[in-house]
Amino acid sequence: MKRTGMHMPKKGFSFYGPAEGVHALDSWITPEDELFLVTHMGFLEIDREHWHLDVDGLVDKPMRLRLADLQAMPQREFMSFHECAGSPLAPTVAKRRIGNVVWKGVPLSLVLEHAKISKQASFIWTSGLEWGEYAGVEEPYKKDLPIGKAFAEEVLLALEINGQPLTSDRGGPVRLVVPGWYGTNSVKWVGSITAADQRASGAYTTRFYNDSTASGITPVWSVAPEAVIVSPSPNDLLPADMPTKIWGWAWGDHRISNVEVSVDGGDSWQTATVGPRKDKSWQRFELPWSPESGQHVLLCRCTNELGEGQPPSDARNAVHSVEVEVGPLAAGA
Template sequence: MARTGMHMTKKGFSFQGPADGVHALKSWITPEDDLFLVTHMGFLEIDPDQWHLDVDGLVANPIRLRLADLQAMPQREYMSFHECAGSPLAPTVAKRRIGNVVWKGVPLSLVLERAKIGSDASYIWTSGLEWGEYAEVEEVYQKDLPIWKALGEEVLLALEINGRPLTPERGGPVRLVVPGWYGTNSVKWVGSITAANRRAGGAYTTRFYNDTTASGMKPVWSVAPESVIVSPSPNDLLPADVATKIWGWAWGDHQISCVEVSVDGGGSWQAAKLGPREDRSWQRFEFPWSPSSGHHVLLCRCTNELGEGQLLSDARNAVHSVQAQAGS
C-alpha cells in the first residue's frame, strides 16, 4: 500500500534518452539532459517532508530516518559511470544506455552501522516505493546486495547528482546508488532496507535480471567491460585523407586496461590511447585516423584488468560499430 505524501506521475514502463544515442555523450560528466531515464512501473513523486526510510530485519537497532536525518549525516561524492542493464526480457541485446555522473550522499555502510547490522546478515534488501505492473508482474521493486558490496565505501544513499538535488524522475529525494553495478541495482525512491540471511525472493531478483551461464544462473550485478565510439557518428561526412581521430568511452566495474579500434569492419585491430579513470568513471580512448574516400565500418573493443573482454554480438556488452563515410 502506498504511503501518504506520494503519487505516481506516469504509469508503466518508460525510457528516455538522447536522440543521438552514445554520439551525444561528448562530455566527461554527462549532463542530466543526456543521461537516460528508465522506469519499470512509472515515475513517483514524493513529498520530501513525508519521506522516511525504515531499516529493519537482522539488526539490533531498527531505525526510521527522515530526510533531515540523512542530510545531517556525513556525506561523500563519488564519480561513476551509470549504465542500464537493458531489458530483462532481452538480456543479450546491447542497449548502451550509459553516462558518467557524480553522486553525493550518505554511505550505506554508515546507516547499517547505526542500525547495528547482525553478524548473521549476508544480504541487504532494498525496496522502492513505486507501484504498478511490469511484464504482467505487480509487486514491490526490490533488489538485494551481498553484504560485502553493501558495505563498500562507494555504495550511497544518494541525495544529489552532478551537484544538484535528485529530482523525482531521478529517484529523489533519496535513491540507492551502487557504482560499478548495473543500474537495476540502484533502487530509486528507496523506502526500506532489510538485513537478511538469504537473497530476496521477488521477481526482480528471481525472474528478472539473471543471466544463464555454464555454471548456472548469475545475478546481473557487476558491469562487464564495454566501450562505445562517440565520434565519428554515422551523420558525419569526413574529409578524405585528412587526419582526424576516432574517440569514445570505455568502462566496467573493473578498470579497463586496453582498448582496440578496427577501421575495416573487424579485419584488423589496433591499440588506442587510453586515459585514466577516477573512482569508477568511464575512460576516454582516442585513435588517430586518416580515412580514405568511401564507406568504413568502425568498431571498438576493450579488455579489463582481469583479462575480460567483449563479444562481437549477442551480449549486453557486445562490440559497438559505427558506419562512417569519407569523401572529398
Template sequence: MTRTGMHMLKKGFSFQGPAEGVHALKSWITPEDDLFLVTHMGFVEIDSDHWHLDIDGLVGNPTSLCLSDLQAMPQREFMSFHECAGSPLAPTLAKRRIGNVVWKGVPLSLVLERAKISKQASFIWTSGLEWGEYAGVEEPYQKDLPIEKALAEEVLLALEINGRPLTPERGGPVRLVVPGWYGTNSVKWVGSITAANRRASGAYTTRFYNDPTPSGVKAVWSVAPESVIVSPSPDDLLLADVPTKIWGWAWGDREISTVEVSVDGGGSWQKATVGPREDRSWQRFELPWAPASGHHFLLCRCTNEHGEGQPPSAARNAVHSVQVQVGV
C-alpha cells in the same frame, strides 16, 4: 507500498534518452539532459516532508530515518558511470544506455552501522516506493546486495546528482547508488532496507535480471567491460586524407586496461590510447585516423585489468560498431 505524500507522475514502463544515442555523450560528466531515464512501473513524486527510510531485519536497532536525519549524516561524493542493464526480457540485446555522473550522499554502511546490523546478515534488501505492473508482475521493486558490496565505501544513499538535488524522475528525494554495478541495482525512491541471511525472493531478483551461464544462473550485478565510439558518428562529414580521430568511452566494474579499434569491419585492430579513471568513471580512448574515401565500418572493443573483454555479439556488452562515409 504506498505512503502519505506520494503520487505517480507517469505510470508504466518508460524510457528517455538522447536522440543521437551514444554520439551525444561528448562530455566527461554527462549532463542530466543527456542521461537516460528508465522506469519499470512509473515515476513517483514523494513529498520530502513525508519521506522516511525504514531499516529492519537482522539488526539490533531497527531504525527509521527522515530526510533531515539523512542530510545530517556525513556525506561523500563519488564519480561513476551509470549504465542500464537493458531489458530483462531481452538480456542479450545491447542497449548502450550509459552516462558518467557525480553522486553525493550518505554511505549505506553508516546507516547499517547505526541500525547495528547483525553478523548473521549476508544480504541487504532494498525496496523502492513505486507501484504498478511490469511484464505481468505487480509487486514492489526490490533488489538485493551481498553484504560485502553493501558495506563498500562507494555505495551511497544518494541525495544529489552532478551537484543538484535528485528530482523525482531521478529517484529523489533518496535513491540507492551502487557504483560499478548495473543501474537495476541502484533502487530509486528507496523506502526500506532489510538485512537478511538469504537473497530476496521477489521477481526482480528471481524472474528478472539473471543471466544463464554454463555453471548456473548469474545475477546481473557487476558491469562487464564495454566501450562505445562517440566520434565519428554516421552523420559526420569526413574528408579523405584529412587527419581526424576516433574516440569514445570505455568502462566496467574493473578498470579498463586496453581498447582496440578496427577501421575495416574487424579485419585488423589497432591499440588506442586509454585515459585514467576517477573513482569508477568511464575512461576516454582515442586513435588518430586519416581515412581513405569510401565506406568504413568502425568497431571498438576493450579489455579490463583481469583480461575480460567484449563478445562480438549477442550480449548486453557486445562490440559497438559505427558505419561512416568518407568523401573525396
C-alpha cells in the same frame, strides 16, 4: 503499502535518452538532461516532508530515518559511470544506455553500522516505493546486495547528482547508488532497507535480471567491460586523407586496461590510447586516423584489468560498430 504524500503522475514502463544515442555523450561529466531515464512501473513523486526510510530485519537497532536525518550525516561524493542493464526480457540485446555522473550522499555502510547489523545477515534488501505492473508482475521493486558489497565505501544513499538535489524523475529525494554495478541495482525512491540471511525472493531478483552462464544462473550485478565510439558518428561526412581521430568511452566494474579500434569492419585492429579513471568513471580512448575515401565500418573493443573482454555479438556488452562515409563530397561541403 502506499504511503502518504506520494503519487505517480505517469505509470508504466518508460524510457528517455538522447536522440543521437552514444554520439551525444561528448563530455566527461554527462549533464542530467542527457542522461538516460528508465522506469519499470512509472514515475513516482514524493513529498519530501513525508519521506522516510525504514531499516529493519536482522538488526539490533531498527530505525526510521527522515530526510533531515540523512542530510545531517556525513556525506561523500563519488564519480561513476551509470549504465542500464537493458531489458530483462531481452538480456542479450545491447542498449548502450550510459552516462558518467557525480553522486553525493550518505554511505550505506554508515546507516547499516548505526542499525547494528547482525552477524547472521548475508544480504541487504532494498525496496522502492513505486507501485504498478511490469511484464505481468505487480509487486514492489526489491533488489538485494551481498553484505560485502553493501558495506563497500562507494555504495551510497544518494541525495544529489552532479551537484544538484535528486529530482523525482531521478528517484529522489533518496535513491540507492551502487557504482560499478548495473543500474537495476541502484533502487530509486528507496523506502526500506532490510538485513536478511538470504537473497530477496521477489521477481526482480528471481525472474528478472539473471543471466544463464556456463556456471549456472548469475545475477546481473557487476558491469562487464564495454566501449563505444562517440566520434565520428554515422551523420559525419569525413574528408578523405585528412587527419582526424576516433574517440569514445570505455568502462566496467574493473578498470579498462586496453582498447582496440578497427577501421575495416574487424579485419584488423589497432591499439588506442586509454585515459585514466577517477573512482569508477568511464575512461576516454583515442586513435588517430587518416581515412581513405569510401564506406568504413568502425568497431571498438576493450579489455579490463582482469583480462575480460567483449563478445562480438549477442550480449548487453557486445562490440560497438559505426558506419561512416568518407569522400570528396565531404571535403567540398
